[in-house]
Amino acid sequence: MKIVSSHKPSFLLIKYSLLLLILCASIATKAQDPVFIQLSEKNKLPDNEFYNIHEDRKGFIWLCANKGLYRYDGKTFKNYSNPLQRGASVFNTQEDNLGRIWCNNISGQFFYIQNDKLHLFKDLSDYLNGELGDFVIRNDFLWVFTVKTIYKIDLKTKQIIQQHTTTKSFGTPFSFNNTIYSGAIDSIISINKDNRITSIIETKLPHIGKKGNAISLGKSIIFKTDSIYIYSQIRNKKNSFYKLNFPQKKLELVKGLEPLEKIKLYTIFEHNDETWIATNQGVWVFTFKNAAFQLKKRFLTDKHITKIIRDKDNNYWLTSLNNGVYIIPNIHIETCNIPLKEENIKTLDKINDSTLVMGSNRGNVIFYNINSHTSKTINLPVNEGKLSKLKYNPNQQKIYLSKGFRNYILDYRNLTLEKTRFFDAAKSFSFLAHNDLLYTNHNKVVLLKNANYHGKEKFISTNKRTYDSFYDKIKHQVYVSFVDELAVYDSLWNKQIIVNNKKPIYSKSITQTANGIVWVATFKNGLLGIKNGKVIRHYTTQNGLTSNIIEKIKADQNKLWIVGVNSIQKLDILTHKFKTLTKRDGIKSYNISGIEIIGNKIYFSSDKGLFSIDKNNAFKTLHPKVYFSAVEINEKDTLITSNYTLRYNQNAIRINFNVNGFLFNQKGTYKYRLKGYNDAWLTTAIGENSIKYNSLPAGEYTFQVHPFLNSTSTNYEIKELHFFIKKPFWKTLWFILLIVSLILGATILYFKQAMLKKEKERIAQLEKISLEKELIAINLTALRSQMNPHFIFNALNSIQDLVLQQDTDASYDYIVLFAKLIRSTLSYTNQDFIPIEKELEFLNVYLQLEKLRFGDDFTYTITYDAHEELEVPSLLIQPFIENALVHGLLHKEGEKKLDITFNLSENTLQCIITDNGIGRKKSKEINLRQGNRHESFALNSIKKRLEIFQKQYVTKIGFVIEDIYKNNNPNGTRVIVTMPFKYLF
Incomplete structure (x- = not known):
C-alpha cells in the first residue's frame, strides 16, 4: 500500500508500508450482540444478587434476590416478607394454578403470596437439614426435590403424604405437559398427571475413573429443545449431554455442547x-x-x-x-462488532450488500462485513483530526475521504491511499448523471465532471455554508440545504428557492422516496415533503412525530426512517402511520451520523458504535392491559371495587392505574375521562398514572381509562369505576320539605311578631307624646324657677341705681340685656333643642346681668373648644349656674369665680360648672336658717327633665355634683352635666 499525491510532481511521493498504514483487526466470526x-x-x-425471575399471568415480574422477594409492576419494586421468615434470601419463584406466587429459602420454609401478603405454607427444616430444595406446584400438591428424597405435600392439609427416596442424588425437576421429570444418577424418573412416580430410563452411563464412579457433585438438568429432551449430568468434573430416547429407554450422547463441559450451568x-x-x-x-x-x-x-x-x-x-x-x-x-476505540463513528456509506465503510472520530476508516460480523480498520496518518465525511464511488471503486484540510482517496481494490486537494471539510457528497460528483462544505458547492479530481472543478456556489445535498434522479435536479435557505438546481444549474408558507426552509438532511417526493428534515419545523418545487406534506408532533427537531432521514422505498432527538421512527408515507423506537426499546443513541439499508436490516452509525434494526420485526405490537392499583377517598386508601357509594363530603378521589411491563410506562400514556363530570377524553403525560378529583359535586360518575401508545392505537380494553356521591342532607327531599315548613312557620311567626311590634310602637308613640307633654310642663316649671323674683327684683334695682346715678349709657345697656334675656327665655322655652351658640349666648347675657349684682369681685368664663356644630337641650344649664351663684358664691367674701366648660368626646357632651364658693355643706346650713328651698325645687325639675331625655335617647344622661376641697377645707363645688345633643349638618 502507498500514499500518492494528486498535486503536481513537485510534491514528494509519500510511501508507507502496509503494516504502518493498515491495521486489520479481524474479529472472530460471531453474531451481533443484542442491546x-x-x-x-x-x-x-x-x-444486585438475583437467583430467579418469573412473570405471572397478570404481567408482574417477580424476583428472588439475596435481600428478599420483590414484585415489579413496570414502575416500582415492592418487597414481600413474613415475620416468621428466617433469612431474607428466597429462591425458585413459580406460580400455581390459582395465581399464587411461591418461593422457598435455604432454611426449609415454603411461602406463597395471597391477598398481596407473603404467607408461610410449611416449614420443612427438620426434613431438609439446610439443603435448598427444588420444588414444583402442580394441581393440589407441592412436590419438593432434595438430593435423596422427593416429598409430596397436600396443599389443603399441608401434610406430607408421600416420600420417594434414592441412594443416588435427584436432579433439578423439569415440568412439561403435566409430567415432571427428574434425573437421578442411576435413572430418569417421571411423575405423571396421576401423581405416580415411575422410573422411565435407567441411565447406565459408562463409569469413568479409577474407582469406576466419577460422578461429580452438582444436580443433573433436563431440558427440551424442539421435540428433543436433553439430559445433562456432571461426570468426571465435566458436563455431559445426552438425548433421552424414551421408546428405547436409553441415553444417546449429543454433540455440539462441548464448549460447556467446564462451565457451571x-x-x-x-x-x-x-x-x-x-x-x-x-x-x-x-x-x-x-x-x-x-x-x-x-x-x-x-x-x-x-x-x-x-x-x-x-x-x-x-x-x-x-x-x-x-x-x-x-x-x-443488535450491536455490531466495532473496535471500542473506533466506536465514535462520524460518517457511513455502503460498499456493497455485504460491506459497510465508516469513518471514525479518531480519523480512521473501518470496513464491516455484515455476514461474518468482522471489522477491519485502516489507520490513516495520525494527528489529522476526525474523518468527517466519506463517499464510495462504485464506478471507480474508490472512497473519497474528507479530514478537514487533509483529504484522501482510498482505492478499495488494492487499498492504496492517494492525497487530494479536493473534498476539504466536506459536508456532503452526491453522484449526479454521467458520474459527475457534487460535494459541499462550509463555504462552497463544487462540481467535478466525471468525478475527475485531477481536473478543473466548477463552483456552483461560494461563501455560503451548507449542510447536505441530494440528487433527484427522476427530475435530474440537485437539492442543496444552505444555512439560510433550501435551493434546487436544474440540469443547467438554474437556481430556485423552495419556501414553506412564504418562509425559508432550514434543513439538514434530504432524501427521496420511491413515489418521487423529496423529503427534507428541518432544524425545528418537522418533516417536509416536496414535489414540483412545492411543499405538499408536513409532519410535526401534531400528526405523528415525537419531535419537530429532525437530525437525519433515509428513504426505504415508500417508507422513511426518521432520526429525531428522542426517537427513531419509521413512517409509511402511503398510510401516514408512524412506528417508534426509543432507548427504552434498545436504541443505543440518537446521535446518528449515517443510515444505510442492506436487505431487511437498517444500519445506524452513531457516537456509540454501529447498530442494526430488523426493519420487519423490530417494532413490537404491545397489548397493554390497564388495571386499577389504588383508590383513595379523602386521601385514605380504600379497597378496590367496581362501585362506590359515598357521602357528600367523601368527594376527594384519587385513582391510580397501571400497565405491567417494562416498556409501557416509559413510552405509553393513558386516556381517561369521568363521565358525568366531563365526557371528553383526556391524555396523561408519559409516566403519569394517577388522577385526582379534589371536590366532586353530588351525582353519579363513571371513571374510564385505557392505555394509549400513539394515534394508531385502537381497541384497547377500557376499565371502569362507578361512583355515587350522595347529596348533602340539605339537598334531600325530606330536608327541603322540612325547610319549607320551617319557612312557612317562620313567616307566620314573623307577621305575628310584626303586628306585636307595631302595637308596641303605637304604645311607645303614645308614651312619647305623654312624655313630651310632661316635658313641656316641666320646662314651664323650670322657667318659673329660673327667673325667680329675687333675680328679677335685683336686676331691676341695679338698673334703677344706674338711672339715679344718671349713668344713661350703662342703664340703657343693661335694660337691653335684661330684655334680651327675657325674650330668649320665652323663645327657647318652646324648643327642645337649640344651637349651642345660642345657648352660650344666653348664658353669657344671664351672667352679665348677675355681675351687676355681684360687682367686680365676680368673674366668669364660658369655654367650648370643639368645632362641631351641635344642638343642645334649651335652657338646661342656666339652673345649675343660678344654683352656683345663689348657694355657692353669694355668701362668699372676696374673689368669686365661675368656670363653665363644654367638652365633646367619644359622642358624649358634658358641661362642667365649677365655682369657688362656700360649698354645699355651709350653703345648706344658711338655707336652713333662712328657709330657702329654691335649690331643691330647681334641681328636681332638671333631674326630671334629664330622666325624660334618657328614656328618649336610651343613653347615659344626668348630672353629678362634687365638692371641692383645699387643705381639707371646702373650696367650691363642681357640677358635671351629661346631656344629649344632635349634630347639625
Missing part, C-alpha cells in the same frame, strides 16, 4: 428454535440442527447469569449473581 439495558441498585433496583431457556443457557460465563445461544447443537452467539461472557425469561411484551430478562438484572428490550436491535 442490553442494565438495572442495578443505581437505578432503584433493590439488590444454572438454567435453560427455550424459545422458538433457540436454546439459551445461563452459565457462570454469560449466555450461550445454540440452535439444534442435524442432531447436533450449533453455537449461534454468546454475550455477557464475564457475568454469572442465573435465569432467563421472555415476558409478554417480548422483552428478555436475565438475572445475575453480582450485576443486577439485564433486559434485552428488542432482540431485533
Whole structure:
C-alpha cells in the first residue's frame, strides 16, 4: 500500500508500508450482540444478587434476590416478607394454578403470596437439614426435590403424604405437559398427571475413573429443545449431554455442547428454535440442527447469569449473581462488532450488500462485513483530526475521504491511499448523471465532471455554508440545504428557492422516496415533503412525530426512517402511520451520523458504535392491559371495587392505574375521562398514572381509562369505576320539605311578631307624646324657677341705681340685656333643642346681668373648644349656674369665680360648672336658717327633665355634683352635666 499525491510532481511521493498504514483487526466470526439495558441498585433496583425471575399471568415480574422477594409492576419494586421468615434470601419463584406466587429459602420454609401478603405454607427444616430444595406446584400438591428424597405435600392439609427416596442424588425437576421429570444418577424418573412416580430410563452411563464412579457433585438438568429432551449430568468434573430416547429407554450422547463441559450451568431457556443457557460465563445461544447443537452467539461472557425469561411484551430478562438484572428490550436491535476505540463513528456509506465503510472520530476508516460480523480498520496518518465525511464511488471503486484540510482517496481494490486537494471539510457528497460528483462544505458547492479530481472543478456556489445535498434522479435536479435557505438546481444549474408558507426552509438532511417526493428534515419545523418545487406534506408532533427537531432521514422505498432527538421512527408515507423506537426499546443513541439499508436490516452509525434494526420485526405490537392499583377517598386508601357509594363530603378521589411491563410506562400514556363530570377524553403525560378529583359535586360518575401508545392505537380494553356521591342532607327531599315548613312557620311567626311590634310602637308613640307633654310642663316649671323674683327684683334695682346715678349709657345697656334675656327665655322655652351658640349666648347675657349684682369681685368664663356644630337641650344649664351663684358664691367674701366648660368626646357632651364658693355643706346650713328651698325645687325639675331625655335617647344622661376641697377645707363645688345633643349638618 502507498500514499500518492494528486498535486503536481513537485510534491514528494509519500510511501508507507502496509503494516504502518493498515491495521486489520479481524474479529472472530460471531453474531451481533443484542442491546442490553442494565438495572442495578443505581437505578432503584433493590439488590444486585438475583437467583430467579418469573412473570405471572397478570404481567408482574417477580424476583428472588439475596435481600428478599420483590414484585415489579413496570414502575416500582415492592418487597414481600413474613415475620416468621428466617433469612431474607428466597429462591425458585413459580406460580400455581390459582395465581399464587411461591418461593422457598435455604432454611426449609415454603411461602406463597395471597391477598398481596407473603404467607408461610410449611416449614420443612427438620426434613431438609439446610439443603435448598427444588420444588414444583402442580394441581393440589407441592412436590419438593432434595438430593435423596422427593416429598409430596397436600396443599389443603399441608401434610406430607408421600416420600420417594434414592441412594443416588435427584436432579433439578423439569415440568412439561403435566409430567415432571427428574434425573437421578442411576435413572430418569417421571411423575405423571396421576401423581405416580415411575422410573422411565435407567441411565447406565459408562463409569469413568479409577474407582469406576466419577460422578461429580452438582444436580443433573433436563431440558427440551424442539421435540428433543436433553439430559445433562456432571461426570468426571465435566458436563455431559445426552438425548433421552424414551421408546428405547436409553441415553444417546449429543454433540455440539462441548464448549460447556467446564462451565457451571444454572438454567435453560427455550424459545422458538433457540436454546439459551445461563452459565457462570454469560449466555450461550445454540440452535439444534442435524442432531447436533450449533453455537449461534454468546454475550455477557464475564457475568454469572442465573435465569432467563421472555415476558409478554417480548422483552428478555436475565438475572445475575453480582450485576443486577439485564433486559434485552428488542432482540431485533443488535450491536455490531466495532473496535471500542473506533466506536465514535462520524460518517457511513455502503460498499456493497455485504460491506459497510465508516469513518471514525479518531480519523480512521473501518470496513464491516455484515455476514461474518468482522471489522477491519485502516489507520490513516495520525494527528489529522476526525474523518468527517466519506463517499464510495462504485464506478471507480474508490472512497473519497474528507479530514478537514487533509483529504484522501482510498482505492478499495488494492487499498492504496492517494492525497487530494479536493473534498476539504466536506459536508456532503452526491453522484449526479454521467458520474459527475457534487460535494459541499462550509463555504462552497463544487462540481467535478466525471468525478475527475485531477481536473478543473466548477463552483456552483461560494461563501455560503451548507449542510447536505441530494440528487433527484427522476427530475435530474440537485437539492442543496444552505444555512439560510433550501435551493434546487436544474440540469443547467438554474437556481430556485423552495419556501414553506412564504418562509425559508432550514434543513439538514434530504432524501427521496420511491413515489418521487423529496423529503427534507428541518432544524425545528418537522418533516417536509416536496414535489414540483412545492411543499405538499408536513409532519410535526401534531400528526405523528415525537419531535419537530429532525437530525437525519433515509428513504426505504415508500417508507422513511426518521432520526429525531428522542426517537427513531419509521413512517409509511402511503398510510401516514408512524412506528417508534426509543432507548427504552434498545436504541443505543440518537446521535446518528449515517443510515444505510442492506436487505431487511437498517444500519445506524452513531457516537456509540454501529447498530442494526430488523426493519420487519423490530417494532413490537404491545397489548397493554390497564388495571386499577389504588383508590383513595379523602386521601385514605380504600379497597378496590367496581362501585362506590359515598357521602357528600367523601368527594376527594384519587385513582391510580397501571400497565405491567417494562416498556409501557416509559413510552405509553393513558386516556381517561369521568363521565358525568366531563365526557371528553383526556391524555396523561408519559409516566403519569394517577388522577385526582379534589371536590366532586353530588351525582353519579363513571371513571374510564385505557392505555394509549400513539394515534394508531385502537381497541384497547377500557376499565371502569362507578361512583355515587350522595347529596348533602340539605339537598334531600325530606330536608327541603322540612325547610319549607320551617319557612312557612317562620313567616307566620314573623307577621305575628310584626303586628306585636307595631302595637308596641303605637304604645311607645303614645308614651312619647305623654312624655313630651310632661316635658313641656316641666320646662314651664323650670322657667318659673329660673327667673325667680329675687333675680328679677335685683336686676331691676341695679338698673334703677344706674338711672339715679344718671349713668344713661350703662342703664340703657343693661335694660337691653335684661330684655334680651327675657325674650330668649320665652323663645327657647318652646324648643327642645337649640344651637349651642345660642345657648352660650344666653348664658353669657344671664351672667352679665348677675355681675351687676355681684360687682367686680365676680368673674366668669364660658369655654367650648370643639368645632362641631351641635344642638343642645334649651335652657338646661342656666339652673345649675343660678344654683352656683345663689348657694355657692353669694355668701362668699372676696374673689368669686365661675368656670363653665363644654367638652365633646367619644359622642358624649358634658358641661362642667365649677365655682369657688362656700360649698354645699355651709350653703345648706344658711338655707336652713333662712328657709330657702329654691335649690331643691330647681334641681328636681332638671333631674326630671334629664330622666325624660334618657328614656328618649336610651343613653347615659344626668348630672353629678362634687365638692371641692383645699387643705381639707371646702373650696367650691363642681357640677358635671351629661346631656344629649344632635349634630347639625
